Amino acid sequence: MRHSDKLVVAGVLAFSVLAGLWAQFMGLEPAADAFIDFLTFAAVAGGLVFIYEARDELGGETARNLEILGIGLLVFVLAYWPSYTWSTVGSPEWLGMTTGFWSMLFGLANFVGLAIVTYAFYTFWEMAQ
Structure with a gap:
């Protein structure tokens, strides 16, 4: 994989983790x-x-x-x-x-x-x- 491919994959995974953490700290419930x-x-x-x-x-x-x-x-x-x-x-x-x-x-x-x-x-x- 190219370096840019790795950045895209890592970025999307990091976005998912950050979204989960945001929901955790904001006290959001599944909807x-x-x-x-x-x-x-x-x-x-x-x-x-x-x-x-x-x-x-x-x-x-x-x-x-x-x-x-x-x-x-x-x-x-x-x-x-x-x-x-x-x-x-x-x-x-x-x-x-x-x-x-x-x-x-x-x-x-x-x-x-x-x-x-x-x-x-x-x-x-x-x-x-």
Whole structure:
């Protein structure tokens, strides 16, 4: 990784820790905060834009792998939004379905999104062989 890559990763991790400390010292309670949902969506949407722009330039197997990666990120963020909100409002029963149903649905939907991302990385590795 380049030095600038390491700075971005370290900066984002430091931002997360600082946000947690800020919440601790301010006495904030977990809430269904639309701002956190927005940040998650913005990060994934930004990645999807870069994937969309790069796939046309790269073409072939690389474009295919990027599309798989993008689909995985999209599935993850679409599963994450309701999952996060549901968890922070106390994991209630919704639409007549039990908390067990929602827990399993959201948990597996998040897993599926990340599994697709993992598969995309596998396709990149396979392409490199």
